Amino acid sequence: MKGKEQQMAINIAILGFGTVGSGVAETLDINKELITKRVGEEINVKYILDIRDFPESKFANLVTHNADEVFDSDILIAVETIGGARIAYEYTKRALSLGISVVTSNKELVSTHGPELIKIAQENNCCYLFEAAVGGGIPIIRPLYKCLAANKITKIAGIVNGTTNYILSQMKDEGIDFDTALKQAQANGFAEANPSADIDGIDAQRKISILSTIANDGAYIAPDQISAEGISAITNDDFEFASSIGCDIKLIALYEAGEDKPVVYVAPTLVAKSNLLFNVSGVFNAIMVEGNSLGQAMFYGQGAGTLPTASAVCGDILEAAMSNPTENRTWTEESVAITPYDEIAADIVVRADVPAKVITAAEGYECEVLSDEAILVKGIRHKDIASLVSETGAKSWMHYLK
Amino acid sequence: MKGKEQQMAINIAILGFGTVGSGVAETLDINKELITKRVGEEINVKYILDIRDFPESKFANLVTHNADEVFDSDILIAVETIGGARIAYEYTKRALSLGISVVTSNKELVSTHGPELIKIAQENNCCYLFEAAVGGGIPIIRPLYKCLAANKITKIAGIVNGTTNYILSQMKDEGIDFDTALKQAQANGFAEANPSADIDGIDAQRKISILSTIANDGAYIAPDQISAEGISAITNDDFEFASSIGCDIKLIALYEAGEDKPVVYVAPTLVAKSNLLFNVSGVFNAIMVEGNSLGQAMFYGQGAGTLPTASAVCGDILEAAMSNPTENRTWTEESVAITPYDEIAADIVVRADVPAKVITAAEGYECEVLSDEAILVKGIRHKDIASLVSETGAKSWMHYLK
Numbered sequence A, B: 001m002k003g004k005e006q007q008m009a010i011n012i013a014i015l016g017f018g019t020v021g022s023g024v025a026e027t028l029d030i031n032k033e034l035i036t037k038r039v040g041e042e043i044n045v046k047y048i049l050d051i052r053d054f055p056e057s058k059f060a061n062l063v064t065h066n067a068d069e070v071f072d073s074d075i076l077i078a079v080e081t082i083g084g085a086r087i088a089y090e091y092t093k094r095a096l097s098l099g100i101s102v103v104t105s106n107k108e109l110v111s112t113h114g115p116e117l118i119k120i121a122q123e124n125n126c127c128y129l130f131e132a133a134v135g136g137g138i139p140i141i142r143p144l145y146k147c148l149a150a151n152k153i154t155k156i157a158g159i160v161n162g163t164t165n166y167i168l169s170q171m172k173d174e175g176i177d178f179d180t181a182l183k184q185a186q187a188n189g190f191a192e193a194n195p196s197a198d199i200d201g202i203d204a205q206r207k208i209s210i211l212s213t214i215a216n217d218g219a220y221i222a223p224d225q226i227s228a229e230g231i232s233a234i235t236n237d238d239f240e241f242a243s244s245i246g247c248d249i250k251l252i253a254l255y256e257a258g259e260d261k262p263v264v265y266v267a268p269t270l271v272a273k274s275n276l277l278f279n280v281s282g283v284f285n286a287i288m289v290e291g292n293s294l295g296q297a298m299f300y301g302q303g304a305g306t307l308p309t310a311s312a313v314c315g316d317i318l319e320a321a322m323s324n325p326t327e328n329r330t331w332t333e334e335s336v337a338i339t340p341y342d343e344i345a346a347d348i349v350v351r352a353d354v355p356a357k358v359i360t361a362a363e364g365y366e367c368e369v370l371s372d373e374a375i376l377v378k379g380i381r382h383k384d385i386a387s388l389v390s391e392t393g394a395k396s397w398m399h400y401l402k
Helices: A019-030 A032-039 A067-071 A087-097 A107-123 A141-147 A162-174 A178-187 A202-215 A236-244 A306-322 A355-361 A382-392 B019-030 B032-039 B067-071 B087-097 B107-123 B141-147 B162-174 B178-187 B202-215 B236-244 B306-322 B355-361 B382-392
Strands: A009-015 A042-049 A077-080 A101-104 A153-159 A247-256 A263-272 A284-291 A295-302 A345-351 A367-371 A374-381 A396-401 B009-015 B042-049 B077-080 B101-104 B153-159 B247-256 B263-272 B284-291 B295-302 B345-351 B367-371 B374-381 B396-401
Touching (some): A019 A032, A019 A306, A032 A042, A042 A306, A077 A087, A087 A107, A141 A202, A141 B306, A162 A178, A162 A236, A162 A247, A202 A247, A202 A263, A295 B306, A355 A382, A374 A382, B077 B306, B101 B107, B101 B306, B153 B202, B162 B284, B202 B263, B345 B382, B355 B367, B355 B382, B374 B382, B382 B396
Parallel strands (some): A077 A101, B263 B396
Antiparallel strands (some): A153 A247, A345 A374, A345 A396, B153 B247, B153 B284, B247 B263
């Protein structure tokens, strides 16, 4: 850290004083004593940069509207909790170019500009850390980089969006339809007024972009390459069907190393009871990771919320304060190719009145009859699904995770 | 790392070529290419120190019986997979004193001599790392130290011993008694010929000693202070009773920060269906952590086994190879006091024919009737339990985790 040894405290700035930013100030405040002990120096919030004022906040006196005042100061770490990829992008570049480490919960920015921002950080001998960008408070980015460093990561399957998991859980438990569940989620503060990024799978797409790039050893997988299907078409009838075959419906973000190219997509998925993800309900997130030495591990916790997300951001602040930014976490500049969606071989469940027709039409694929209207077809290529459905007059199909 | 920059490869030695040691050699071998890429240098196993020969192993030519040859060489990292606290202790001290980093899966050694060994490592500017000592392949030590660094850890509840969890799962699922389940576990290689360390809770006691010390900010909590009850007294009747109130029986290792002193113990526990630990079966481990900012997170995976444990050991090897040992992970020299077992306030379920008697006798404690023979008594001090049971003629009692 530049100049760290001359200071009595490590000065930081919080850029954007919304839900997460205020949680960061709060966490640093309530745990000040133990953090100072662990770091060996005090972490001091010197500025809070926001366009608004917060006269009611106990941190009101730290608020400034003047970015120059912040960037020209002696801060060593900037906490970017602005969100989006515009002003957050400009401020992050500016900070990193000055050798100021940046920690963030901004999955949109990391997933779209990660390669460039990590490079700028390395060139300026500082850190760009984003543990909070995936899974809220759940430790996942650092475990992937560090604890599982000796593994080839073969698969990641995650429930990474709390809003959609809450809506799906409500539909299942309360028997209410999608629109009602969405309105309830909005009323309870679990969904935004414009819920598209969540319900259309865009948030999950960004998060699996980040996880996939790390699993793929830094070979960047841009979000706009990743097929994402949301949950707005899911009906209560789908849940009844799922229940009849011992499954639940979850929005799953998937990465597989693949034989040739990686397989990455986001889709509503029938999750079997035997899978631990089956029991992940409400706003909780869980991420299952498979490594070639590790076997399976799962990381579970609160995927969003002020304090859990702040917990992860603050962990990164302590990391940036204590570590030398020596790690080799480069991402390739260009996105690498992934398996085209049509070519992906997937396990699906086809719902049809006459299972025998499906089994005949799916010749060459391994099939398993799950009930008198449900047939599991294994490893079928996506481009072959439409004709299978139309040929057999099947009602519907969905991805399946055992 | 001493002399790292002058070398083309980082030489390491594996001390003890048993289950875990051979898994480490195997993992480093199968993932050689990606590990070299990630570290920037090759990790080269130069010696395998063991009293035996392994003529059938592809690593046979690396085996030596001469410790001096190993310690006088240019190795930078020693992998201690000997086990126990005698020769492993001597070799670990010798390596660390020479500035050779040591990584290990040895929970006995870490829990009994951790304070001294960490101190020697710090004095000699090298690392003593033990991610694999708890939870096998599951990342837990580093997440506690790093990702959750900004939290006060308020509680840890874990299933940390795969052998006992396997035996309990078999008793429940197959309806077999403890002795039969133990014999099956031994036949399947999940329990040792002398199973005492597992079934008497000693292994869990060592692991919760390590986790508690970390959660307690390095204030050392020695294993011999921690009350540990094993599972050999659990009967099939206990499982029927548990099932009747929607619970399963798990061997739980518990840490709570406590108001005055930490609360730490190991005990068979009725785990309610609503708790995620309920679904952790067979040889799997899971550790639930609560932080004051984080809320709850759970870490799940294979708690033992050659390759999963090797995955964690190898993650530490990469850490030792890449990092400067700058971290402040000191443990106090002396064990600090924890709440005496008798004074611990616990939630328990009392099994009695006449619940009303228990409720009357437990006056002053909050009670909840779970069934016509089960009463949950909250926060009762352990020293008051015996008289409650004898006064009311209760059949039995057990700890309870919601």
